[in-house]
Structures are given as structure tokens and as C-alpha cells.
Amino acid sequence: MKGIYIHIPFCVRKCKYCDFVSYPDKTALADEYVSALKKEAKMYRGEKADTIFIGGGTPSLLTPKQIETVCRMCFDTFDIPDDYEFTMEINPGTVDDDKINAMLSGGVNRVSVGVQSFCDEELRRIGRIHDAKTAYNTIWQLKENGFSNINIDIMTALPSQNITALSDTLNTAVKLPITHISAYSLIMEEGTALYDEYSNGAVTLPNDDDERDMYAFTKDFLNKNGFARYEISNFARDGFECRHNIKYWTFEEYVGLGAAAHSYMDGKRFYNTSILEEYIMGAEKTVTLLTRDDEISEYIITGLRMDRGIDAARFAARFNERIEDIYGDKLKKFISLGLIKSCGGFYSLTDRGIDVSNSVLCEFV
Numbered sequence: 001m002k003g004i005y006i007h008i009p010f011c012v013r014k015c016k017y018c019d020f021v022s023y024p025d026k027t028a029l030a031d032e033y034v035s036a037l038k039k040e041a042k043m044y045r046g047e048k049a050d051t052i053f054i055g056g057g058t059p060s061l062l063t064p065k066q067i068e069t070v071c072r073m074c075f076d077t078f079d080i081p082d083d084y085e086f087t088m089e090i091n092p093g094t095v096d097d098d099k100i101n102a103m104l105s106g107g108v109n110r111v112s113v114g115v116q117s118f119c120d121e122e123l124r125r126i127g128r129i130h131d132a133k134t135a136y137n138t139i140w141q142l143k144e145n146g147f148s149n150i151n152i153d154i155m156t157a158l159p160s161q162n163i164t165a166l167s168d169t170l171n172t173a174v175k176l177p178i179t180h181i182s183a184y185s186l187i188m189e190e191g192t193a194l195y196d197e198y199s200n201g202a203v204t205l206p207n208d209d210d211e212r213d214m215y216a217f218t219k220d221f222l223n224k225n226g227f228a229r230y231e232i233s234n235f236a237r238d239g240f241e242c243r244h245n246i247k248y249w250t251f252e253e254y255v256g257l258g259a260a261a262h263s264y265m266d267g268k269r270f271y272n273t274s275i276l277e278e279y280i281m282g283a284e285k286t287v288t289l290l291t292r293d294d295e296i297s298e299y300i301i302t303g304l305r306m307d308r309g310i311d312a313a314r315f316a317a318r319f320n321e322r323i324e325d326i327y328g329d330k331l332k333k334f335i336s337l338g339l340i341k342s343c344g345g346f347y348s349l350t351d352r353g354i355d356v357s358n359s360v361l362c363e364f365v
């Protein structure tokens, strides 16, 4: 079954590190945008899908009525089984009880809250719209209104962050009623406000060793507190792994709706314009055909991000060729270096391999 991703590109203002497709001050276009989503969704009528993810941007900026419309569009368009997973992203301080009720009655059963840190100073440095208390209250508000499957996003390697500050954030996080934590390192993207501040020397970042230490600390701390790592940057309580994201990492098909959204179906990748107004006007999609080599290397790169790794039998069934016949030399080399391990028919990164994952994964491109 496919996954459905719906992009909602509205934000209150741009966070300093953000290079996602998101527009501050354009929520006035949200009604037209939702109509364009409905129009686009018609192309996929009857497709079977068991995961939905509304991401952004800040989907929680939609009004209760717009949320209801988008949810109804999903169930009216796609063939969705009873055991679906339906996630919606939320930014702290942007939901009220009416919006939460619209989400619940619309069928949303998982929420993902962009917390990033429980340290006010860190949040200020990266330009978030909320403080730690607001994030804390939003999570409890979601829980008290009926959500039992809650992810929070945390960022590591933030400007001036150290292990003590990270430890405070994680300590607060694990005491909350949440089931999943995504913990990504800050990536400095050219063209962002934070990149300029960093280039001018106005902010300092943890060095590579500090960043590695923060990663190791995060993994150990979360494991000890009941959140097992199942992907390089994702940790879950037992049974609460994100089914939608696992589709990306296991190279399954997905449909992307909305500005800048990508789809992958029938060996083709297609994506929509990033320009909001062009999307609303119904701009054509751009299509790229993936070669077999492209598919194989993406399959390896995404599969190795997962703790369970790549299932050699599944690989052979999909590509009609054994992984060892294509990448035998590379696998042998990384196994002898202790960066990849082979266990029970699966190939996966070791902890040392994760530390240098970028260099390992590059070799499979």
C-alpha cells in the first residue's frame, strides 16, 4: 500500500535555519490552496494507501474547517484500511481545542510536534516562534484532548549547545506522554539567516567531535528511557515506529500532494512546483524516470539508515539480482572495517558505521 504526503507550506515566520518550502504571511491563500489539493488528489482516486502524513510548513496554521476538508479529501479519494496511520505536524502554540477536535474527527491518529529544544535560549538562537513552556503545554493539550501517539522533533548540534543543555532537553522530553522522538542534527543550509550569522562569526556551532558525542549521548539516553533507535535519527517506544517514514526508508511507493511535494510510483519520481501561486494555478508536475541503478542505490542508502538494515532476500526479489553480486566488494570492505555488519540475512551499519555514515553511504551512490 502507498503512503500519502500532503504539504502545507504556510508558516508564521521563517525559522533561521529553515530552507524548506514554506511561506510566512501567506495563510490568506489557504482556502485556494486546499481547493488545489482537492483537485490534485482526484488524479489518485481509488489508490490504496495505509499511511497519511500532513507536513509542512506548519499544517496546524490551517483553520478547523480547512483541516476537516483536507482530512475528508483523504478518505474520499483513497482506499484506506481500518488500521491506517495518519500523522499531522504541529508547531507549539498554533493549535486550539477546535483545531484538535477537527483533527480527531477527521481521523488523524498521530501528531508530530516541532519542539526542537526545551531551552529558551537555544530556541531564540534558531528563531523558533515558541518557547519551551509553550511546547510543553501543547504536548499536554494534545494528550488531554485524546492523542495517544505523539512524536516530538528535537534538534542537536544547535548553536552553543553542549551535552548538559541537550541532556536537560532530553530529560524533559522522556517525562512527557510521547511515543516517538526524531532527533536530527542541525544542518547549516546556505541562504538561511543562520548560515549568514555563522559565516559572520555571530554564532558558534559544536565541532564534529562534540556533534558525535551528542549523537552517542542521545542514543544511549533515549535507549535507557524506553525509546529504541530504529533509524539513524528516529527513536520509538515499542510498536510506535512511524509507518509512513518507514515507507520512504524501504523504498515503497508514495503520493505527494501540494507545493513541492514529491511522489514515487511505477518507477517514476514526480514533483510539483515549489511556487505556491503556480501550484494553486495547477502547474504541471515534473517527471523523472529512475534507472534501475538509481533505484538500487537509493534502496541501499535509505535501507542502511534503518537499524534493521537491508533484507538481502527482499532486495533479490525486487531487483532479480543478489545484493552481493552488485555490491559484494564494497560490503566486504565495510564489514572488514567494522562499519557494516551482516546478520540473519540483513546488512546494517554498526555504531561506528553510523558515526561515518555519510562517507559509507556515498560509496553506494
Ligand code: SF4
Pocket (backbone or CB within 6 Å): 010, 011, 012, 013, 014, 015, 018, 019, 020, 021, 022, 056, 057, 058, 091, 114
Ligand atoms: S516551522 Fe518548520 S517549515 Fe516553518 S519556518 Fe520553521 S522550520 Fe521551516
